Amino acid sequence: MEKHKELIIGLFGFGVVGEGLYKVLQQVPSFNATIKKIAIKNPGKKRNAPAELFTTEKDELLLDKSINVIVEVIDDADAAFDIVTTALNNGKAVVSASKKMIAEHLPALLKLQQQTGVPFLYESAACASIPVIRNLEEYYDNDLLHSIKAIVNGSTNFILTRMFEEKLDFNKALLLAQQLGFAESNPALDVEGYDALNKWIILLAHAYGTVEAPENLLFTGIQNIELSDAVVAREKNLDIKLVAQAKKLSNGKVAAFVLPQFVRADDHLAFVKNEFNGVVIESGFADKQFFYGKGAGSLPTGSAVLSDISALRYDYKYEYKKLYHHTPAKLTNDFYLKIYVSFDKISDIEKDAFEWVEEWHIDHGRNYLTGVIHAEKLLKKNWWKQPGISLILTAEPFIDNVEIKKLKKRSLELAGILPH
Incomplete structure (x- = not known):
C-alpha cells in the first residue's frame, strides 16, 4: 500500500484558528503531518506551544526547502496575499483561511495556480466546518445547479437569533455576541455584510465558475435591522436571516447577492440558529440538499484546515471545473x-x-x-x-x-x- 506523502508545515498565525489546528494535529499523531515552524507578529505573547517553534521571520518558513506546505491563518489580507504568492512561486502547497484576501485577489490567485500547478486550498475560508467548496467542486454540475442559498456568517446569525428569541434590540444583541466571542471588538466586517460577501465571491467561483469583484455584488448586512422588524416578522410567523444566494434565471444567467431576508418557518435556513451556518443547494435531480454546521470557532475552523491538509497528502487540487471545463455562468443584475x-x-x-x-x-x-x-x-x-x-x-x-x-x-x- 502506497504511503501517504509526508507533510512538513510552516504555519502563519497562532490565533484562534492557528492554535486550533495545532491542538487538532496533536490529537491525530497518525496524520503524517508536522508543524516545523510558526510565524507570529508578537514574540512576547505567551502561547500554548514550545517556544522554539515560533519565529517573527517569514522567510524562515518561505525559504525552508524542507517545508512543503504553508498554512496561512492570519487576519491581514495584504500580508496573506504576499505569503501565498511567495509560497506558490516557491513550489509549496498552500492552505488558507483568509476569505477577504481570496475574494479580493481571486483572478490573480487563479492565474498563479495555473502557472505553478501547485495546490491552493481554502475550505475553511467559507463556512468553516461545512465542506461546501469541495462538494460544489466535485459533486454539482453547472448545468444542473439551480440555486444555492446560505447563512455564511455566524456573528450576524447569532445577533438575529438573540433579537428574535430574547427580544433584544440590535445593540444589546451585538454586545452579547462580543462578550461571548462571536463578534469582534470592531464588528463592522461582520454586521455590515462584508464577511458574508467575501465568502460568497469564493463560493460563486466553485458553484457557477463566476469570478467577480466584491464591489460588483449587491449586498448589505444587518446593521439597520430594528427590533420592530423582528416583531413584524414574528407576527407573520417569519424569521429574519442574512442570506447569501445565487439563482440561475430562465435566461441562463445568475443572479447573486447578500441581503437580509424573511425566512418561513419551514425553510431549512430557519433551523440555523446562533453561530451556526447552513447551506441549501438545489439541483436538477437531487432537489434540495442541506448542509449544516459551525461556521466559526477554533476547532471547527481548525478541522476544515485539517481537511485541506489531509487532501494534500494525495496531491488534491481544485480543478475549477465550472470555470475551465464548462462555459462559466454570467452574473446579471437584470432581475x-x-x-x-x-x-x-x-x-x-x-x-x-x-x-x-x-x-x-x-x-x-x-x-x-x-x-x-x-x-x-x-x-x-x-x-x-x-x-x-x-x-x-x-x-x-x-x-x-x-x-x-x-x-x-x-x-x-x-x-x-x-x-x-
Whole structure:
C-alpha cells in the first residue's frame, strides 16, 4: 500500500484558528503531518506551544526547502496575499483561511495556480466546518445547479437569533455576541455584510465558475435591522436571516447577492440558529440538499484546515471545473426583487425607484412598505443603506422578467398607495 506523502508545515498565525489546528494535529499523531515552524507578529505573547517553534521571520518558513506546505491563518489580507504568492512561486502547497484576501485577489490567485500547478486550498475560508467548496467542486454540475442559498456568517446569525428569541434590540444583541466571542471588538466586517460577501465571491467561483469583484455584488448586512422588524416578522410567523444566494434565471444567467431576508418557518435556513451556518443547494435531480454546521470557532475552523491538509497528502487540487471545463455562468443584475422596507420618514425613500408598491402602512411607530424594485436600481444607489432604513427581502423575492409585464398591469390598481 502506497504511503501517504509526508507533510512538513510552516504555519502563519497562532490565533484562534492557528492554535486550533495545532491542538487538532496533536490529537491525530497518525496524520503524517508536522508543524516545523510558526510565524507570529508578537514574540512576547505567551502561547500554548514550545517556544522554539515560533519565529517573527517569514522567510524562515518561505525559504525552508524542507517545508512543503504553508498554512496561512492570519487576519491581514495584504500580508496573506504576499505569503501565498511567495509560497506558490516557491513550489509549496498552500492552505488558507483568509476569505477577504481570496475574494479580493481571486483572478490573480487563479492565474498563479495555473502557472505553478501547485495546490491552493481554502475550505475553511467559507463556512468553516461545512465542506461546501469541495462538494460544489466535485459533486454539482453547472448545468444542473439551480440555486444555492446560505447563512455564511455566524456573528450576524447569532445577533438575529438573540433579537428574535430574547427580544433584544440590535445593540444589546451585538454586545452579547462580543462578550461571548462571536463578534469582534470592531464588528463592522461582520454586521455590515462584508464577511458574508467575501465568502460568497469564493463560493460563486466553485458553484457557477463566476469570478467577480466584491464591489460588483449587491449586498448589505444587518446593521439597520430594528427590533420592530423582528416583531413584524414574528407576527407573520417569519424569521429574519442574512442570506447569501445565487439563482440561475430562465435566461441562463445568475443572479447573486447578500441581503437580509424573511425566512418561513419551514425553510431549512430557519433551523440555523446562533453561530451556526447552513447551506441549501438545489439541483436538477437531487432537489434540495442541506448542509449544516459551525461556521466559526477554533476547532471547527481548525478541522476544515485539517481537511485541506489531509487532501494534500494525495496531491488534491481544485480543478475549477465550472470555470475551465464548462462555459462559466454570467452574473446579471437584470432581475426584480420584492422587498420590505421599514423607515422613519417617507422623504428618505426613493419612491420612483420602485416598479410598484403593494403595501404601505404605519405600525409599531414605523413606516412599512412592500414593493418591487429592479436589482440594478439597488446596486447603483445607496439610499436603502442609510441609517434608519431597513431593507429585507420577502420570503419569495425573485420575480422573473417574463412575469413582470403581467404583474405591472395588475399593479396599476394599487397606484397611488404612497403619499407624495
